[in-house]
Every structure is written in structure tokens, then in C-alpha cells.
Amino acid sequence: MNHQTDTRTRLITEARNLFAKNGFSGVGVREITRAAHANLGAVTYHFGSKRALYDAVFVSMGDDIATRLETAAAAPGSAVSRLKAIVHTLFSFFREAPEAPLLILHEVAATGAPPPALVPLIRRNLQAVERVLREGRAHNEVREVDPMMVAFSMISQAVWFALVGRFLPAIGVVPTDDGSFAARVEAHVVEAIRRSVHREADTP
């Protein structure tokens, strides 16, 4: 990685963390360049504007998660095993990047709608789930279900767990934390998806 790529990447990383904490209007270019150890002109040089950097943060994050989900969807195995891999990918992604949904939510709080840069990401994620369900139906493994609904169930539970659920042991709502709480929630979501889509759940 050459120096310029390095600076660009650092700007995106630091901007992502800062925007997640304080929203678009709550973060200045000076703050971002300082955090990225770049000079004050670096945002203009690499992106053109603070707004363009902000969009680049969503594109980079969206591309990362969508690529991982497409890999999980394209793996060999049954439809249920690939849906399980998609759920695991979502839980892993949001565990590594709990700031990701906060970025979206600042935009919702400020503008009343999710950022337009999110649309291609949502489409690609939906297509990954559609692919698995279509192939699962072709093999008579899954029943007729709306891929949008299955995708929504997976994403909503993974995101809310990253945002609030993972704190339940810390605030005493889950009695003891032996570290297994996250795994239990993920297993529960997988099992609920399996029961939602599996043909055998209808006609064993």
C-alpha cells in the first residue's frame, strides 16, 4: 500500500468512527485529518469534500459487508447452511464494527431517512438472500418465502444485538455472562430462520 492509499484509508477509518459518534454535522474536517495524521487539505485532495468523504465511508462499509455476504451465499452446501453462514457473517461484521449501524442512525435522526448511499448495499444483501432461497427452492429444500422478509429478520436482529443486545449481561438483564450470550442469540436467529424457510418445518 503506497502512502496515498494509506492516507485515503486512514481518512475513511477515522471519519467512520467520528461520524458514528457525532453524526455528519457534528464532525469537522480538521478533526478527521488530525485523527488520521494527515494534513488539513487531505480530505479535499482525496475526496473533494467532507460530504464526499462521508459517502465514501458508506460505500466502503457497504462494499465490505456485501462482499462477505455474497461469499457466504455462494458457498457450497444446503440453503439452510448458507443462510446460517449469512447470519454468522452479519453477527461477526457488527461485532467487529458496532459503529456501522450508528452511522446509519445519525443520518436517520438528522434527516428522517437512511442515507441514499445505503441503497446499493441493501440491494446486494437482498440479492444474496434471494439467491440462496431460489436455489433452495430449486432443490425442494425451502418453501416459498419472501426474501425481503428473511433478509430483514436477519439484519434487524444482528444490528440490534450489536447496538443494545450485547450489553444485556453488563446491565444485569441476563443473569450471568459466561461469554456465551452472543452465541446463544446467533443460534436462536439461525433456528428461527430455519423454521421460517424449511419445507420440513411444514411437512415433516
Next chain:
Amino acid sequence: MNHQTDTRTRLITEARNLFAKNGFSGVGVREITRAAHANLGAVTYHFGSKRALYDAVFVSMGDDIATRLETAAAAPGSAVSRLKAIVHTLFSFFREAPEAPLLILHEVAATGAPPPALVPLIRRNLQAVERVLREGRAHNEVREVDPMMVAFSMISQAVWFALVGRFLPAIGVVPTDDGSFAARVEAHVVEAIRRSVHREADTP
């Protein structure tokens, strides 16, 4: 409602909207009292401090939703029909009060954890779901499931729908919006919960 109660209620309502938009530190007492058409000393008079008003916002919101869920849980009918009523209550609540989850998320963004004032609310909601599942098991209607997981599934999907899902038609991810999208998501969540808990889903 006398004048003092009225002022107190107005302060909570306006504070709730403002804190949801800008977080605890992003809102001043002057801004709240102006929005509530109260004098500058009203926050101190009614609550003691801005922090105490902030806690009162969570207590009032939490009490509202918990009371509705307890009513749904105590209704006559099968366990599945009461779980359906709980899901409906959650979707209705967050449709009426989409600012509610934003309040929580500002606190997560600012402090790294959900607000302590939320704990009694989470407990009461969990107890409502536990009650329905316990009674459903006593009538051999539902299988052995973890109430925490069922409650988590319901809440996470209702909250994420209120925050982001309801915008999917507007941003073009859902092809047409004939107004039925919210109803479809709610029906999907109900059906997924039914398949998760119902004994017949195992042994028809």
C-alpha cells in the same frame, strides 16, 4: 390536568423529541423550556436537573410501553394470539414514537452502553413474554423456548423496522408502496414467532 401537571408533561414530551434528535449533551435546558412554553426555571422546579428530566423521559416512555405489553400479555386467548398482540403492540408503539429508539441509541453512541433507566423496562417486557410462554406451556400449546430470545426477536425487529425498515419503500428498495409494507413485516414477524414457539411446528 392542572397547570403544573401540564407543564411537567410538556417538558417531558419536548425533551423526549429534542434528546432523540441531538442526544443528552446536544440539548440545552433553555431549548427545552422554550419548546415547552415554560419558564427557564421549570426544569429545576419539576425535576431538579437536566439529567433528572432525561431519566424521567426514559421512565415515562418505558412505563408506557411496558404497561401496554402487560395488557397484551394478560388478555384472554391462546399463547400465540397473545404473542401476536405483543408484536402488534411493539410495532404500534414504535410507529407512534419512532424517536424512542433514537433516544437509546444516542446514549449508546455517547457512553458505549444503554441507559440504566432502561433496565426496569427490559425486565417488565421480558416478564410479559415469560408469562405468556409459561401459560402456553401449561396448556401444552408451546414448546420449551427461552423467553429472552423470543422477546429479543420481537423487539429487535420492531425497533429496526421503525428506524430503517419503514423507509425501504421511500428509498426504492421495496418496489411499490401500497401502504401494506408495514403490515407485511408485522405479519412476517408474527409468523416467525409462531413457528419458533408452537408445539405443532415440531409435531403436527
